[in-house]
Ligand SMILES: NC(=O)C1=CN([C@@H]2O[C@H](COP(=O)(O)OP(=O)(O)OC[C@H]3O[C@@H](n4cnc5c(N)ncnc54)[C@H](OP(=O)(O)O)[C@@H]3O)[C@@H](O)[C@H]2O)C=CC1
């Protein structure tokens with residue numbers, strides 16, 4: 001790959017929501033071209049049969065999941081596949097000389113036992129787990145440069161840990177008191193049909209799910225432990241909201257010093273994220289909404305230190321398919337390649 005030529009990308013799981021979002025975003029990337037769209041169930045079919053709005057930009061047919069074939073057409077592979085798939089396939093694609101960015105949860109947790117416990121699947125091989133770099137860009141972006149295997153973070157962990165990390169790292173909140181109340185739109189469940197994301201189950205409804213059992217709980221704790229320098233446990237509850245895109249994490253924790261004001265926290269967060277264009281910290285007294293990041297790679301954060309209760313409240317919003325999945329995956333590719341991290345991602349949110 002010469003530095004001036006386009007990097008060729010393949011997308012496994014291209015027929016799903018994360019995959020098609022990668023295609024949308026990469027269509028505007030100046031240094032990447034998608035050369036292979038892959039399907040495990042519809043190889044040989046025209047890609048656009050499933051997404052007619054992409055007829056002009058994707059005239060090709062779907063490739064089979066074949067590492068040798070894909071290695072002949074691509075330099076990097078995005079896995080936008082259900083949990084458990086990249087566990088089985090990553091080794092073959094690495095051996096074929098491809099770089100990998102995995103959007104699934106398979107390589108995020110560094111303990112095999114923890115993965116098996118929360119995902120109810122057999123964990124990847126330890127050597128591959130060790131090789132995969134966890135790509136939370138604004139927190140650990142320096143670790144991605146020059147790597148060949150990135151594990152892209154989960155959507156809830158992205159909103160949640162970007163919202164909590166500066167306060168935990170500074171020791172301004174007690175990590176043992178963290179409660180996370182998170183809400184997501186329905187596209188987080190993927191394109192496949194299931195009863196819980198059926199229109200009549202979601203429309204004019206609001207429900208909590210996977211309480212104390214969500215697979216993102218240990219991922220959040222793993223990141224916050226790096227900030228705290230010791231193990232952290234959190235109470236994490238997810239809710240399904242009748243909207244297509246968006247995640248809001250509302251978080252609460254006890255202040256370690258009631259004298260610290262909202263203005264102090266806004267300053268702390270702004271300094272922490274200085275130079276990171278995709279995290280926008282709101283001025284005191286204003287709160288972000290999911291529509292304000294819709295279709296964009298932004299994470300918007302609002303904070304309030306309440307002297308009366310001695311607690312911090314943080315509200316953090318992202319678009320689950322962009323910053324929570326495909327946008328951050330492209331940001332990770334940029335960091336991996338040593339490019340500007342914002343390349344191809346500097347578009348404004350869709351509003352209203
Ligand atoms: N949706 C979201 O907001 C987010 C999703 N993610 C993660 O990204 C991944 C993709 O999610 P999403 O796009 O929503 O899911 P979808 O269900 O929409 O798409 C997944 C795709 O994977 C393909 N697939 C299924 N089984 C296999 C297999 N054995 N081998 C190869 N491909 C397979 C399917 O396509 P085909 O049958 O054509 O092969 C399917 O279209 C998941 O791991 C998810 O957890 C992460 C963050 C946010």
Ligand SMILES: CC(=O)N[C@@H](CCC(=O)OP(=O)(O)O)C(=O)O
Pocket residue numbers: 103104105153154155156184185186187188189215216238240
């Ligand atoms: C609505 C809905 O079901 N959302 C999914 C989001 C998970 C996801 O997208 O997967 P990652 O673990 O790869 O981030 C869930 O809560 O499990």
